[in-house]
Amino acid sequence: MIAAIPTASVRGRRVALAIGAAILLLVTIAAGVCIGETPIPPGVVFATISNKFFGTEFPVAPIQAGIVWNYRLTRVIVAACCGASLAVCGAVLQALLRNALADPYLLGISSGASAGAVSVLVLGVGSGLLSLSVGAFAGALLAFGLVTLLARAAGGGVGLQATGLIILSGIAGSQLFNALTSFIIARSANAEQARGVMFWLMGNMSGVRWPDVGLAVPVAAVGVLICIWHMRALDAFTFGADSAASLGVPVQRVQAVLIGATSMMTAAMVSMVGAIGFVGLVIPHAARFIVGVRHARLLPASALTGAIFLVAADVVSRIVIPNQVLPIGVITALVGAPGFAVILLRARRMR
Amino acid sequence: MILTTRNLGYTVRGNSIVRDISMEIIEGETFGLVGPNGSGKSTFLRLVQGILAPSTGASFLQGESVASMPRRRIAQMIAFVEQHSESADRLTVRDVVELGRNPWLSALQPWSRDEDRIVGQALADVEMRAMETRLWHTLSGGEKQRVQLARALAQQPRLLLLDEPTNHLDVHHQLSILGLIKGLPLTAVVALHDLNHALMCDRVGVMHRGQMVAVGPPEETLTPDLLHTVFGVRVNMLHDHVSGRPVMSFTL
Ligand SMILES: Nc1ncnc2c1ncn2[C@@H]1O[C@H](COP(=O)(O)OP(=O)(O)OP(=O)(O)O)[C@@H](O)[C@H]1O
Ligand SMILES: [Mg+2]
Numbered sequence: 048m049i050a051a052i053p054t055a056s057v058r059g060r061r062v063a064l065a066i067g068a069a070i071l072l073l074v075t076i077a078a079g080v081c082i083g084e085t086p087i088p089p090g091v092v093f094a095t096i097s098n099k100f101f102g103t104e105f106p107v108a109p110i111q112a113g114i115v116w117n118y119r120l121t122r123v124i125v126a127a128c129c130g131a132s133l134a135v136c137g138a139v140l141q142a143l144l145r146n147a148l149a150d151p152y153l154l155g156i157s158s159g160a161s162a163g164a165v166s167v168l169v170l171g172v173g174s175g176l177l178s179l180s181v182g183a184f185a186g187a188l189l190a191f192g193l194v195t196l197l198a199r200a201a202g203g204g205v206g207l208q209a210t211g212l213i214i215l216s217g218i219a220g221s222q223l224f225n226a227l228t229s230f231i232i233a234r235s236a237n238a239e240q241a242r243g244v245m246f247w248l249m250g251n252m253s254g255v256r257w258p259d260v261g262l263a264v265p266v267a268a269v270g271v272l273i274c275i276w277h278m279r280a281l282d283a284f285t286f287g288a289d290s291a292a293s294l295g296v297p298v299q300r301v302q303a304v305l306i307g308a309t310s311m312m313t314a315a316m317v318s319m320v321g322a323i324g325f326v327g328l329v330i331p332h333a334a335r336f337i338v339g340v341r342h343a344r345l346l347p348a349s350a351l352t353g354a355i356f357l358v359a360a361d362v363v364s365r366i367v368i369p370n371q372v373l374p375i376g377v378i379t380a381l382v383g384a385p386g387f388a389v390i391l392l393r394a395r396r397m398r
Numbered sequence: 399m400i401l402t403t404r405n406l407g408y409t410v411r412g413n414s415i416v417r418d419i420s421m422e423i424i425e426g427e428t429f430g431l432v433g434p435n436g437s438g439k440s441t442f443l444r445l446v447q448g449i450l451a452p453s454t455g456a457s458f459l460q461g462e463s464v465a466s467m468p469r470r471r472i473a474q475m476i477a478f479v480e481q482h483s484e485s486a487d488r489l490t491v492r493d494v495v496e497l498g499r500n501p502w503l504s505a506l507q508p509w510s511r512d513e514d515r516i517v518g519q520a521l522a523d524v525e526m527r528a529m530e531t532r533l534w535h536t537l538s539g540g541e542k543q544r545v546q547l548a549r550a551l552a553q554q555p556r557l558l559l560l561d562e563p564t565n566h567l568d569v570h571h572q573l574s575i576l577g578l579i580k581g582l583p584l585t586a587v588v589a590l591h592d593l594n595h596a597l598m599c600d601r602v603g604v605m606h607r608g609q610m611v612a613v614g615p616p617e618e619t620l621t622p623d624l625l626h627t628v629f630g631v632r633v634n635m636l637h638d639h640v641s642g643r644p645v646m647s648f649t650l
Binding site for chain 1: 444447448449468469470471472473474476477478480483484485486487488489493497498500501503505506553
């Protein structure tokens, strides 16, 4: 049961919960750096990070330092940013569109990104000058642009009825770009390329390096802050867009800003690591069961839970089958689906 | 004049739903809005506060054009209770009433004791204080209506726009809510179906096919002739010897 009046003890419990989650995130990140094909002791990890950040000179084997610094740390940071971003995007879109099934890929972003990535990878668009990420990002923006144009043309605005139209336009866009991806693969890809594409489509963290961190961290930070800035406006959407307007929310502007921000975040993340499913749809629901529906608590909780979940999923994807890395999307779904089932069953008992 | 409309009109696909309404709401009055189903009451209430953009004309809050005011400032002056409001979220009663403080809080401003006091008072005003931890979807229709009214009161508006606030209420709460609205030091425009409730208002406006066909004090405005043309019913005016007030009874 959600406590309505924040008494001192309830507030204390919330602070404890927040601190606990932050510590859990740090522990998960540390574990994410330590665990892998070559296990690295925590001491080496801290020594390496300290050497790089604070200029200390602890003795560390160069190979281990390289693994920690160039592969594991980057991967874990990007996973955390990605998890936080996708979860927050999902929470925001679910509130804004009044639809429990809304997720960050709703507006065709992941399909567009796949089509873009496949164009670069298989068709060789950009003749080697464009990276996979750039192709994916361009595809994501193209799909998002087409979907919003269609929604606007069909609904003539971003009002209440338009939310249904946005979802329908997203479905049309996603189907189109998915078909395009399949078409390109079926026509032109050899078996090796097809496997690479599939791996990418399910989410792939292995290519992540420092430049990706340089993109992921600011995008996630700015994006999440923009969403948190609108926490009260998001609360006001609970009885629909008209009611939000009568509570003082400039509905069209807020919808445009938030849909724009979530789309940019999603496009940036997808272009780096592929379309990792499940996080954006399910983590917000899980967070709601823990902290309730008010966005002042829901958004930070979603961000933390999403980050922890994706870092943990990445660790599992690296160790579950020896000498083989699974696509992280497989793990998020395999672990997440039963987890979500448990949440649903517990919620039923609570009612 | 707290609210003025000038030639207000709304047209959808060639159907004009509200037509050419020019009227004034006087500061402090309780104004009853009556009219048959589909006569445009709800549409009118949304038009005046700019939730719907008028096709013609404009409305003015204390002389200022609503169309050019920021939504937040409008919401600090006008609170609105819709005819229907549904949410699928697991909100508590208190969560809903707290939404009423939104127009007064900036983005990251923390929740204060004052806010708690205002919300508590609004809940007490509609006699829902005891249910503040209940979940919204478990409430009865009338309880939901009272919570939405409390949310509107927590907004501390100068003008309340209420769309059939009594249609789910039991007779005790119909009277107590109407009495509460009349007793508050604010202006209220209330869409009503019960013409006997309209008799309790300071003034009434009668809507018919999108037009405001009569405005004035209830007893002079709600004449048997007018009610016959607008509602298609015959009215008998009775006199209640206990309350000293007129009462209407209807036949087809
Ligand atoms: N978007 C729309 N498209 C077409 N017709 C509409 C639209 N909105 C409202 N109408 C019509 O306009 C008329 C007025 O509607 P409104 O909701 O204002 O009536 P009302 O007076 O509040 O009725 P009630 O007493 O039933 O609440 C109705 O006939 C309705 O069907
Ligand atoms: Mg109505």
